[in-house]
Amino acid sequence: VGVEVDVPENFLTLVAERHSKPTSSLEASSSNPEWEENLKDLPVTRAIYYDDAYQTSFQAKIVAKVGENAVVLDQTCFYPEGGGQPADHGELRFADKKLKVTDVQKFGNTVVHFLDQPIDQEIELVEGEIDWQRRVNLMRHHTGTHALIGAARRVLGEHVWQAGAQKEVESSRLDITHYREISSKERERIERLANQVILRDLPVQVAWMAREKAEAKYGYRLYQGGAVPGSKIRVVRIQGWDAEACGGTHCKRTGELGVFKIEKVSKLQDGVERIIFSAGEPALKRLNQQSEALAKASELLKTTPDKLPESIKAIVAERDSLEKEIGKVHAKAMETHVKQLEKKAISLGTVRLVLAKTAKRRGIDAVEVANRLKESDPNMIVVIFEVSERVQVVAAAGDEAVKAGVNAGQIVSEASKVLGGGGAGRLYFAGISNAGQA
Template identity: 30%
Template sequence: MTASEIRQQFLDFFASKGHQIVPSAPIVIKNDPTLMFTNAGMNQFKDYFLGNRVPPNKRVVDTQKCLRVSGKHNDLEEVGIDTYHHTMFEMLGNWSFGDYFKKEAIAWSWELLTEVYKIPKDKLYVTVFQGDDKENLPKDEEAYNFWKEHIAEDRILLGNKKDNFWEMGDTGPCGPCSEIHVDCRTDEEKALVDGKTLVNADHPQVIEIWNNVFMQFNRLKDKSLEPLPAQHVDTGMGLERLVRVMQNKTSNYDTDLFMGTIHTTEGLTGKKYAGTDEKKDVAFRVIADHIRAIAFTIADGQLPSNTGAGYVIRRILRRAVRYYFSFLDVKKPLLHDLVPVLAAQFSHVFPELQQQVEFVKKVVYEEENNFLRTLESGIRRIEDFIQHATAKAVDGKTAFELYDTYGFPYDLTSLIAAENGFSVDEKGFDAAMKEQKDRSRAATELDMGDWVVLDETPNSVFVGYEQLESTTKLLKYRTVKAKGKEQFQLVLGQTPFYAESGGQVGDTGTLYFGEEVIHVTDTKKENNLTIHFADKLPAQPTATVKAAVAKEKRQNTERHHSATHLLHAALRQVLGTHVAQKGSLVNAEALRFDFSHFAKVTDEELAQIEAIVNEKIRANIPVVIRELPKEEALKLGAMALFGEKYGDVVRVVIMDPAYSVELCGGTHISSTGELGQFKFVSEGAVAAGVRRVEAVTGAKAEAFVNEQLQQLKEIKAALKNPKELVKSIETLLQDKASLEKQLEALELEKVRALAATIRDQAENINGVNFLGLVVNVSNAEGLKQLSFQLKNEIPDHVLLFVANIGGKASVALSIDEQLVAAKGWEAPKIIKEQVAPLIKGGGGGQKSFATAGGQETDKLDQVVAAVKKLITA
């Protein structure tokens, strides 16, 4: 059976048991401050477990893209070294939301594995929660007894809290779990060691494939457990491990899920994969694993970057590059050529990658190319360090600099160091790493308080499409500590406040608890819960609440949101239908729109796009909003955003059915004429294949145009109101360039004259002709020219010229190349060690010539004395 057939059999089996097949949620998490990525199948259903939403179907089944790069067995630096852990993987899951429980979940998992997939029963073991006295949790006798109906009792093993009590995080839904493990060893190996002793012991051939989690509790901040409103089943089976078992392989990477990528990599590198523990084969596995995480995450809307989730993707990509660079001897981009292979392989189950294959390929290529240049710089850095080191050791600070600045992991630094007979200070590296992690943790620390629940009613009803004020009640509230500051969060029974989503910022406004006034500073979503960020908690939480949105801010935000839809359609009309939204920000001040495009948008194209948008504004097109079944909306031609999770019924915003039809949950104006006018403010690059435009509408556009006109008026006045302004400015620039050339010639003559007067002042010290002076020149270029003038006239020289230029210290140091070779003197090193501390500055350059600048000008004579002392020694 192929992996596709195995996946489909799972979905079909549970469909036959009354489950609705639902699509995977995007791998990139939105509206959940506790997660960056979908790391488990249950993430998209969290609200159902917590009781914040009512599920449309009590039984569902899916395959979910997951990404794990930290935590138990999922350290990024370990993936590829073994044969059964991954960064991105598929989690097959069947779910019960307050419907069936342990009996059915256990029976069906056994039926599927042994009767449908026909895995021999003597290969399987199951585990059950043994209880925990500290938590006052009993043994899961119920699950134990159900298992006895299907499997011999000596194959039912008891597991501790670590292995058999599943928790989403520090807080949230949790419960006992029952795992199914499969023993893939040979008969000879089984005769030597009893399989039950290898369960949960990280044996590569005795692996967990299924986990039945029985959601019964909610973990509170104080670590106590409270029963959930209803009992749920959350199961997960790793497709990669299941396929390995079904295809009788000893490694996940030997299955058809990965071999297509591995074979393509063989063709690209000219090397063969042997499946061993050698670094070459680890590199093949790393590439086959990592390209999946990279490609699917980019397709779901997360671009590589230097912060947050984007940095995680950049780390994964760079690890793959390091492996092919170091162990497959490939020095040019490789990963991007694997994207089409992956897209074709998963087109029937995750079509979003195939739909964006060229875009994803471009982004990956640019990231690879940039990092390969960084790697080359890092290699030069470590080679330079080794060449000039006084001891055969790389200190921890340097090793961490190589990691942090150049992307060198500790093992790559160790490898290069060992090849040159050097050791590396591992403790120093670990200390520097811990220091950075502590800083990062402090910057992002989030201390979530427990909700104080006043009313068990599910999440707020949003009424903000129709009204900006409502009378309601407070359902619950909590205090959250973020970056050392307290946040007060409130949930209302109904709310006119729009929660930040789809690029539109959250509303602000006021809550009136009787006479008490509380200001709402922001509104966000946490999963499907609408959170109002307040400046304080109410003194009387049970009082009736009047909620009022800041009207002017909402209206200006709506204008920019509707303009974004008009802009998106115009971009596609002018630039091509490849244009797709890659990010947006819509607020009261302006709009920002990121989109896929591989070239700068020219001024002519921007003018054309702007004209189209303004034409639609003047046409005063009604903004029609309809709620439709998703399939019907897509048939209308509605554009859906990659990486967004849509329900079965969607909100469609139509501005002329032949022009703009988009799925959108945001708020909008009633007709395009309300925008007044549309004006671009800027255009530029964000990332490889992604451009960004910023624009304003309405009063903001009017203010922007008036500001530009005022600047133009002031420029005209400064130039005495010429009839032809552009021609006048061009003449002015020509005159400026001519005068600068004359000035340069005069400065050069001045330098030549100075060189002639000081040439004979060179002092011979131990066979070195030293000339060090404080000189009077008007710019740093003068120091450089003075050095170049004299270096060919004075043999065996060390020339040091310092000057006070505009109240700052400027330094130029030239050393004869023969002295660099004979004495080991290097200008950048002398600048760094002798000069920079005195002038409180820095600099650098080539071994024979370097410059520096600094704040201190009263120690110029000391600079000369310090360098002279170095030569005298």
């Protein structure tokens, strides 16, 4: 139609981001000009978390105190939020005091540690310790993301591309491009492949490489997580499985993940599928919860977990059979109720009137009763007051009754003046509900 549409190369990534919530209230602060200005002259923070992702404690010198409760250290084990991985938590110790590290952000080459309270101005040296359980969960989930994207590509096809990712402590997500919803069989195959990678205990290698050399060796799949600035890029490679430019912390071998569990697969957008997964202890926790639920269900049904599907199938069949029988009972009750009301019809000249006050009963619908009576006799006029906590009024008139001047809508309108509530309808049928207290 002559309209040019500029679609950015990272369109699907942007779609995934719009369906995700920021993980930190300070997420936008890394681009705060005031912070950048305050930190521009500070030395580069040595990233111990890159030197050794397994080191949990360290000593450091305070380079600067910024804001009300933040400090910059000359070196740190605390990983700053980035690349879809949340920041490390932990504590800083000095003298006999401990302060909690609640967030860590990186501004340029400077790492800022946010504390739960201000630190004394005279303090110059601190000991830091990260929350190892949080770190190792995030490492496993970050490594698991690489295992998962490799498995998804092998099951679904080479067109699969990472559209977004977010690592969390208890579970993580990976958004991938795919032209249809992932089936249950595909999900099972992907999970099985990821666990096979864990069982093979493949080495996870991390290396800084010249951009041109890395691209020549691994291709543009390096940039699954988005474009990476700089002439040198940090490449994380699961040997023979996946290679990406990545800035997170990772396990040394895939075997450290222990176990991998896909928890949920859903359609995020046309062409984008979201996979929620867990690895390590969180995955074991999910499996244990499922096992306990199966055991409880088996106990309630007096069967064993392996025979649970058969027991449930039998219960569902029995339920369906009972629902059919109940349906027949309701149908019979309806037929009997209609006949009883029809016998009570009063002749008023050329028309017959059924005026009834009934309690609300399961399987007896006042609207259907009125319609059946109207259809049974063109001269029939029906007015039903159905009483429960509120009052429902239903009026209906057959064709001949309408020709004789009966207006169902007008009947309901007059009733609503007395009972309250709102009424609506036509010549042949009308009703009001919630009409005053019963």
